[in-house]
Amino acid sequence: MNAYTIAQEAYAALGVDTEAALQRLAATPISLHCWQGDDVGGFEKVGGELGGGLAVTGNYPGKARSIAELRSDLEQAYALIPGRHRLNLHACYADFSGGKVDRDALTITQFQSWIDWAKAQGLGLDFNPTYFAHPKADDGLTLSHPDAGIRDFWIEHGKACRRISAEMGRQLGSPTVTNSWIPDGAKDLVMDRKGPRARLEASLDAVFAEKIDPQFNLDAVESKLFGIGSESYVVGSHEFYLGYAIKNQILCCLDAGHFHPTENLSDKISSVLQFVPEILLHVSRGVRWDSDHVVLLDDPTTALMQELVRGNFLGRTHIGLDYFDASINRVAAWVIGTRNSLKGLLLAMLEPAEKLRAVEAAGDFTTRLALFEECKSLPWGLVWDEHCRRQNVPVGPAWLDTLKTYEKQVLSARV
Ligand code: RNT
Numbered sequence: 001m002n003a004y005t006i007a008q009e010a011y012a013a014l015g016v017d018t019e020a021a022l023q024r025l026a027a028t029p030i031s032l033h034c035w036q037g038d039d040v041g042g043f044e045k046v047g048g049e050l051g052g053g054l055a056v057t058g059n060y061p062g063k064a065r066s067i068a069e070l071r072s073d074l075e076q077a078y079a080l081i082p083g084r085h086r087l088n089l090h091a092c093y094a095d096f097s098g099g100k101v102d103r104d105a106l107t108i109t110q111f112q113s114w115i116d117w118a119k120a121q122g123l124g125l126d127f128n129p130t131y132f133a134h135p136k137a138d139d140g141l142t143l144s145h146p147d148a149g150i151r152d153f154w155i156e157h158g159k160a161c162r163r164i165s166a167e168m169g170r171q172l173g174s175p176t177v178t179n180s181w182i183p184d185g186a187k188d189l190v191m192d193r194k195g196p197r198a199r200l201e202a203s204l205d206a207v208f209a210e211k212i213d214p215q216f217n218l219d220a221v222e223s224k225l226f227g228i229g230s231e232s233y234v235v236g237s238h239e240f241y242l243g244y245a246i247k248n249q250i251l252c253c254l255d256a257g258h259f260h261p262t263e264n265l266s267d268k269i270s271s272v273l274q275f276v277p278e279i280l281l282h283v284s285r286g287v288r289w290d291s292d293h294v295v296l297l298d299d300p301t302t303a304l305m306q307e308l309v310r311g312n313f314l315g316r317t318h319i320g321l322d323y324f325d326a327s328i329n330r331v332a333a334w335v336i337g338t339r340n341s342l343k344g345l346l347l348a349m350l351e352p353a354e355k356l357r358a359v360e361a362a363g364d365f366t367t368r369l370a371l372f373e374e375c376k377s378l379p380w381g382l383v384w385d386e387h388c389r390r391q392n393v394p395v396g397p398a399w400l401d402t403l404k405t406y407e408k409q410v411l412s413a414r415v
């Protein structure tokens with residue numbers, strides 16, 4: 001009997017069909033964030049500052065310095081991750097080989113090479129306007145800026161990005177999720193908390209005014225608790241965007257690092273999805289603050305994936321990653337975080353859900369707790385290995401050998 005068959009039988013004894021779980025897992029895409037590959041640098045070369053209160057630490061050698069290098073690194077990462085996935089691009093990763101334009105004038109021209117590459121790789125694309133790392137964002141305000149000229153510039157950027165997204169979605173046959181995150185906020189106490197929020201709502205209304213077919217583009221808005229330089233006030237808070245998303249029936253983006261440290265996304269999903277059609281996740285790991293560490297297979301991530309599966313929410317959830325670590329091999333960071341997210345999903349898909357529901361309904365909380373705990377030591381790792389085998393990617397830590405070779409042959413040549 002092979003290892004997978006042993007696992008299959010152990011799960012079958014609890015009424016769990018591992019084959020169904022593997023099919024479901026293979027059909028669940030994760031959107032890899034392009035910005036892990038080059039420390040949120042992008043290829044515009046407008047100046048040195050990342051800004052926006054974002055911070056990447058570490059100086060591991062070999063970061064991607066061009067679009068070609070980033071694509072090569074991504075191809076290596078996807079080759080080590082089981083399943084078909086997506087790429088989440090930021091507008092600052094525009095391809096300017098045909099000439100440079102400012103952010104308010106971006107069109108599909110600067111992204112056609114990304115679409116062509118994505119098509120060849122069998123990837124879907126997601127997109128983000130870049131409201132930071134730009135001279136017009138230097139004072140930390142964009143869509144809520146008191147100066148109408150600056151607001152208009154960013155509104156035009158937002159509109160341009162939605163049109164680009166729609167074209168990506170059309171060409172690739174799968175809707176692009178366009179996520180708007182802005183850095184707007186204040187370091188110290190403000191007198192007026194209301195004004196910037198009123199301006200942000202009006203700016204968003206202008207950005208989203210053009211109706212776009214949801215089969216091509218889906219809009220999401222992302223809140224934040226605080227950032228570097230916006231410690232005392234964030235215009236786009238959770239309550240603000242939750243309200244905006246509900247009012248306009250667009251997607252609410254939940255980033256795992258954007259809440260108080262003892263809050264978890266897992267408890268937010270069923271509340272938010274009660275009132276918005278779909279959600280976007282930025283699966284991340286905050287350590288003491290919104291530090292964007294590589295995703296682990298930890299309790300918060302497992303609980304998040306369980307909630308998506310238990311609530312049957314996968315069809316209304318777009319799973320994306322959001323972290324940036326420059327202290328380890330950046331390609332490995334993609335592989336580790338994505339594999340962990342998928343492992344969390346698999347664990348959730350292997351739960352004896354029917355049994356758990358039945359005992360809960362019967363008020364047998366002893367059995368519920370006992371089963372939750374026993375599930376942790378069921379042979380799920382063998383089912384994961386089988387998934388990797390079927391998807392033709394390395395089983396267990398074997399992917400690391402491929403990655404070390406890539407580091408030696410490709411990354412270390414970048415000086
Ligand atoms: C910032 C947000 C946002 C960014 C990316 C680069 O706090 O999490 O999602 O990380 O847009």
Ligand code: ZN
Nearest residue numbers: 222255282322
């Ligand atoms: Zn995020």
